[in-house]
Amino acid sequence: MFNGLHDIDWSSMDHAYGSAEEVPALLPAFRSPDAGERSEALSRFYSAVHHQGDVYPCTAASLPFLFELAGDAETPDRAAVVKLLVSIGSIAVERCEEVYGHPSGYADTAAIVRDRAEEIVGFASDADPRVRRAAIPGLGLFVDDADRAADVLRGRLPAESWVAQRLLVVEAMATLALRRPEVAGDAMEWLDELAADPVLDPGTRLAAVVHRARCAPERIGEDVVPAALGLLREAARVTVPAETWADPPRRTAPAVPADGVPPQVVAAFEDLDRHGRVHAPTTELLRTLHEVLEGRTPQRTHLLAEQLRTPDPGSRLDALRMSADLMKSWRGDHTALIRLVAEQLGATDPQVTAEAAAVLEACHPIAEPAREELAAHVAAQRAAHGADVWAAPQPQLRRAHQKAVRALARLGDTRALPSLLTALDGGVDGWRAVEVAGALPQAAGQLVPRLCDRLRRVDVTQEWSEMSARALLSALAALGDATTAVPAVTETLEQAVRHERWHLTCSALAALKEFGSAAAPARETVRALTSASDAHVKPAAVAALWAVGGDREEVMPLLHDLLDDSITFRIGDAADMLGEIGPPAAAALPRLRELLAHGYDWVRVHCAAALWDIGGEAEAGTVLDVLLQAWTRNPSTANHVMACLDGMGHAAQPALPLLRAQLALPRRGGRFASIDHDEELQRTGRAVIGRLVGATA
Missing domain, CATH: 1.25.10.10 (Leucine-rich Repeat Variant)
Structure with a gap:
């Protein structure tokens, strides 16, 4: 052989x-x-x-x-x-x-x-x-x-x-x-x-x-x-016997992660494995039908309704994933489908319940119609299984509760808070609570001290520790309690610099930037990093320095240097900061105009937006040409372009045909074509169109 x-x-x-x-x-x-x-x-x-x-x-x-x-x-x-x-x-x-x-x-x-x-x-x-x-x-x-x-x-x-x-x-x-x-x-x-x-x-x-x-x-x-x-x-x-269509059961990985592998990574691979499984003989066939139907959302929703009402739990499990695929990829009114998914929270099969909660979390930007069902489900689980249901030993029960809590938190609903606090105070899957804590700024008083305590306990010298620290920093920045958070964030920044953890350094600088002038105690630490050799750290430090100190004379030379850099993201970051400064940054206008001929779409978009923020009406024609060409060539720039158009007022009138054409597309668009970026794109686009049409009526 x-x-x-x-x-x-x-x-x-x-x-x-x-x-x-x-x-x-x-x-x-x-x-x-x-x-x-x-x-x-x-x-x-x-x-x-x-x-x-x-x-x-x-x-x-x-x-x-x-x-x-x-x-x-x-x-x-x-x-x-x-x-x-x-x-x-x-x-x-x-x-x-x-x-x-x-x-x-x-x-x-x-x-x-x-x-x-x-x-x-x-x-x-x-x-x-x-x-x-x-x-x-x-x-x-x-x-x-x-x-x-x-x-x-x-x-x-x-x-x-x-x-x-x-x-x-x-x-x-x-x-x-x-x-x-x-x-x-x-x-x-x-x-x-x-x-x-x-x-x-x-x-x-x-x-x-x-x-x-x-x-x-x-x-x-x-x-x-x-x-x-x-x-x-x-x-x-x-009834079709599983042995006639299903592959033999696969050997499952050990429940305990390998040493040093963070739980977030383990969970990502588990989700990947879960998504690849098939639980019914007609699943692949129905996926094909959904692919063929493409953007016929009403017909696909009708089909999914039938799939979600079948008595077979495996068929419903696969239908839930198809529901997520539809809502993530195609625009339309998905209210009816969200409610159908929410009905599955009451399923007797724990795996179906868990998957329904996972779909609602994944589709949280449009999950508002499921808010009350999620809250009721979370409350019922806590009543039936106790306050520690977040850490329940039954994997599907634990997953169902955690996913439902996270979906509710992403909707900004404080009824998720008791379970999040249980998670942060306990030793099981606290990282899952950290990832959504930033969506509840109204609960900052209870969340921020716990997050700061966790941040201080992160050993930045350990491999993979940055993943946990960066999530904590992001949550603290979103919650906005600078008085409590700034000391912990500054300590983390100093440790990250000491151990040359540059990605973590950038995350800490980004958090301080969000706190603005309230982060003034960290100003000297930030200033020292504006001369850092790492490609990412310098622009992050300059942005934080401007936000914290607001000293235009100090940051303008640094921004001019970044504009002359050969690294494209540094140019874009500098342009954004110059746009924030606005008309007082007029000295940068000649260089920004030169960069409109740059070979990279994103550089041109960032520089065009800055040109508008600084130069205003006098630059409108040039700015619009660059923005609309970039959007047409590279659809991933859509959110950034739309944000600039939103600020241009009546000067954006020539963009109206493209705005209408883009919003009429059935597929989701925007940055990464993700559901959150596309929903933001549609909201802003409708608002811009409404103003432009109203101005000419």
Whole structure:
């Protein structure tokens, strides 16, 4: 099987983490009798040789050996090997025509899987159902003869009794139709026949409806969602054994984090793992339907309502995540969906309750309609399980309570405070309370002393400690109790400088900046950092010095130096500060005008905004040209551009067409296209449009 493995010069090839010389050890490990060794080898192969779906020359060189492993009945976990093969081949076929930086890669890999497509056909009819499930997607991708591929798929459907394989056969036919126009008409006709066949099981018919829509999304009619809903209801009445569609349970990581790894990092990986799980056989199918429907928010909400009302907890769990995906990615009135999610807080399944709370926290900028349900849920949990429910030993109960409390806190509701104080006073997951404490400035008197105490106990010399300290500094800055907080923040700043923790230094400076003149006792410490060599520290120190001292004569030379810097974020930071100074910073106008020709969009945007703040009406035409061009070229600048337009008054009139066009887009936009930045963008945009239209009425 491994003849020739060591004849390949693996050391001459690279994978995601460097030399590929480890590959000859990974491949034989796939045949190890030890399940742990096999799992570790497969995980390493995915992470390095097939990193994030990428394909390298060493990946192509591995394929012949993977095919041999997959074809040998003595290979344990053959299904996992076939799944890996299909994953590699799928990416290669999709991208083989793209420019690729390696000497060989996608094109070579695609050629290999196409040459050996008949082996994939064989795997798709294997006696092992898991091998068949892994292989079937390849039938729509690797068989060069499109008619042959279509015939194989048509024959495969009646031969399959397991629902997962049947759904995959239908999906593969749609994939084939999208790739090969010569068979698209016949394939779509076949899908129509399946959808209308009353003898077929509802899951297969639902798959036919969904993938028929996928083949021609521009022709989706009003009948698609009602048809899918009817079949979904039928499918919900059929019990599908988990062993026929779900992957075997994975080995879970130890509950106790490894030494030195902060709980925030552990939690992030747990969330990633949780998001990747599937709990119902129709989940991937319904995700496909949601993707095809795109911005048809009312139809998708109608579909999600049905999903959230199904009696199966797994289906509702997956539907909650789809609800979050819709609200995070697409604009619209999501009030009804928020309320549907909030209803799940009363679910009897603790995992569903926890996920509903997590969705409301993730979508907190639009979660106002769920405020009372969240508050009632938090109160009920405390009444039923005691004041220490934040630290409950049952993982799902603890997660549900913490997520609900955090969602309520992010809404600025002090009914979250008792649980936050419990967390800050206890030893369990206090960091989760810190992250949302800043949203409750009305409770600063109770929160700030606790946060300061935590900040003073952070050992900045320890690895990862900056993560906790920076979160505490951010919360203190948001709460605004300078009298109590400034001494603790200043102490942290001094320790950070002493131990050259520059990211933490910047966070402490940013907090002092928020306190403004109330942070005057720290002025000398801040001033000393304006000559720091670290690229980030100097602009942060200058910004804090201006906020704390307000001495224009002192900061102007420093800002002029930053404007002449070659580092783009330093230029942007300096421009922002000059804009804050306003007309008295007129000496910077010539340099700001020069920087409007800079090659980086963000530099031009920051300098244009400063130009307006300093020069006013006389600069309006130039400023608008720069801002609107940058917004068009780089949509991530939208929030910054909009903030400037908001301050320009009637001078922003020429921007009206672009404002209307941007706010009419169905997808979320703004910085990172995140829900919070997009909601802010829409609010400000509507206000600007209202003023401009009112001014011309």
